[in-house]
Amino acid sequence: MSYDLAVWDGERPRDAEAGEVFDGLFEHYLGSEDVLVEPSPRIAAYIAALVERYPDDVPGSPWVSPPVMDEAAGPIVYLLMSYSRAEEVSECAAVLAREHGLVCYDPQGETLRG
DSSP, X not given: OEEEEEEEOSOOXXXXXXXXXXXXXXXXXXSOTTOOOOBOHHHHHHHHHHHHHSOSSSTTOSBSSSOGGGGEEBTEEEEEEXXXXXXXXXXXXXXXXXXXXXXXXXXXXXXXEO
C-alpha cells in the first residue's frame, strides 16, 4: 500500500481546480509510455533534494517505485511512498516543494499541500 503525492512546476491553482490540473498533467506526461520526456530542471533539482534526504537506493527506502527520477516527466513527478512512512516523508516532500516554488498535491485527499 502506498501514499502518493504529485509535485509540479507551474502556477498554483485554486483548490477547486487542482484536481483537473493534476489530471491533465498526469495524463499528458505520465499516463503513456509512448511519451518520454525528461524531467524539467526544477523538478530534477527537487527530486535531487528529496532523495538526498530520503535516498532511493538503500534498504529501508520509503519509496515504493525507485528510482524516484523515473517517476518524473516534464514538469511533474508522481511520488509513491510506503504508507508506513507517509506522514514523515510527505511532510518533507511538501515543504521541499514549497521551497522550490513547486505545487504539491495530494490525489487521495484531492487537496493542495503546503
